[in-house]
Amino acid sequence: MPIVLEQLSHLYRSGPSTTTALEDINLTIEDGELLALIGHTGSGKSTLAQHLNGLLQPSAGRVLLDGQDINQQGAHRRALRFQVGLVFQYPEHQLFEETVYKDIAFGPKNMGLEAEEMDRRVRSAMELVGLPFDEMQGRSPFELSGGQMRRVALAGVLAMQPRVLVLDEPTAGLDPSARDYLLGDIQRLNDQGTTVVLISHAMDEVARLATRVAVLERGRLVMEGPTTDIFTQQERLNAMGLDIPESYKLARRLNEAGLDLHGHYAMDELADQIAQAIKGGGGDAA
Amino acid sequence: MSDQPHLQVKDLSYRYEPEAPLALDGVSLVVPHGQFVAVLGHNGSGKSTLAKLLNGLFLPTEGQVTVSGMDTRDDGKVWDIRRTAGMVFQNPDNQLVATRVYDDVAFGLENIGVPSEEMPARIDEALKLTGMLEFADRAPHLLSGGQKQRVAIAGILAMHPEALILDEATAMLDPRGRKEVLDTVQRLNREQGITVVWITHFMQEAATAQRVLVMDHGKIAMDGTPRQVFSQVERLRALRLDVPPMTHLAQLLRQRGVDIGMDVLSVDDMVKEVKRLCPSCLNS
Secondary structure, rough: EEEEEEEEEEEEOOOEEEEEEEEEEEEEEEOOOOOEEEOOOOOOOHHHHHHHHOOOOOOOOEEEEEOEEOOOOOOHHHHHHHOOOEEEEOHHHOOOOOHHHHHHHHHHHHOOOOOOHHHHHHHHHHHOOOHHHHHOOOOOOHHHOHHHHHHHHHHHHHHOOOOOOEEEEOOOOOOOHHHHHHHHHHHHHOOOOOOOEEEOOOOHHHHOOOEEEEEEEEOOEEEEEEHHHOOOHHHHHOOOOOOOOOHHHHHHHHHHHHOOOOOOOHHHHHHHHHHHHHOOOOOOOO | OOOOOOOOEEEEEOOOOOOOOOEEEEEEEEEEOOOOOEEEEEOOOOHHHHHHOOOOOOOOOOEEEEEOEEEOOOOOHHHHHHHHHHEOOOOHHHHOOOHHHHHHHHHHHOOOOOOOOOOHHHHHHHHOOOOOHHHHOHHHHHHOHHHHHHHHHHHHHHOOOEEEEOOOOOOOOOHHHHHHHHHHHHHHHHOOOOEEEEEOHHHHHHOOOOOOEEEEEEEEEEOOOOHHHOHHHHHHHOOOOOHHHHHHHHHHHOOOOOOOOOOOOHHHHHHHHHHHHHHEEEEE
């Protein structure tokens, strides 16, 4: 069952003034999809993320999971929220336990799981993010590399076995190899059925992973659709201070000059099509 | 400015603790005045360590670092060196100390004992050079990340440095902030002749430098122009680095039997190459 945001609005109050962080958002996150949420800093992306698992209360509107309002008082509220795992920006700043094991076990322990089940989950979460259990479980999280620390933080959320994973700038500040590794983890989790909401400034990553993109501007949902449909609207995105991936820039330039590039503009697809055009001597384009 | 190399590193090694492995291992490097050099390398490759040795924040375990001829181990020169080679760090929130942008820039000047009558002109100039003059009376914590980094740069500029060392200064910024900071530093390099050491994970930023160094295991693994360095795709992969997207695409085209140049860095380069290889494919 999907997550449905219904006319969701959020106001921040500071002293006498209020700021509208989100305004009348209607969005459905389908089961198993990989949705990217993009927008300029301050557009409301992180606020929206925090509504997805009830960390913030809507000023108006509702958040439905399996058709149930996650903010409604009732017995299931806590259980509902455990189904949506939220990985914050720089989540490694929130590691605090003495060992990797204890840090990852913290969430499942909080859920009141039996020791045996907790152990099983810690092991499987570590496996999912590629942390070797025997080697890593007893180490202090603070002596790990930045990329490893981030994977520990991600494992801590995965150990709660959420059906929906919300990641806020998961690769910010990572080096290219750590970034590639983490993107691989995210792709694999999604392939295995976890719904993923990816918040990112890195358009090349969005193009690589997301099947659908939602664009926020000043708290409003202004664009939404398949990734290819969004990134082919360069002027609109640029006007919002957003860039498009290099692959789309190239495809556009070449198409305007007479080539016929199509599909999702993944690097492999582009290479196939451009190689074909060059070898064909531009016969059908001339 | 003198003719001697601006930043000179000779057989430099560094370890954080007596028993720790070498974080830098026999590095030698000469950076001439006015050069813009980007430093790449995966986490733990030694690039941040090198940065901190370049302005005397760390002192060599072995070897020597000189800044405009001053040895960083010379106690009497520490402040001259830090004034000459100013450093900007990753986290914009850890670098600003005052409650007003203007005061933040003044802070560094007070530290180095600039006479108070000279300060307003120097602060105005530094804020103007970074495009932050109109924010002089603002509270730093209300600025965007890119603006905060520009204030940090202004604080250094007011000290009239000859070099700027930026240690992943854009890593925590959004794309707009990254562009603001890179544009500012490129302009300072071009117009003021300031030497720049730009440490980054972003290949597209490095592609705009005059020179690219790649660090690995505490050594300089590659050193050349962006085209020389980025054309070695396999080597970069082995060093756990990315290549710019268009360089990657050029490699994929080669694998498909297209005789494309390997020094493609940008979309412009790629369009030119396609046009060269197949003039009749494109109509303009």
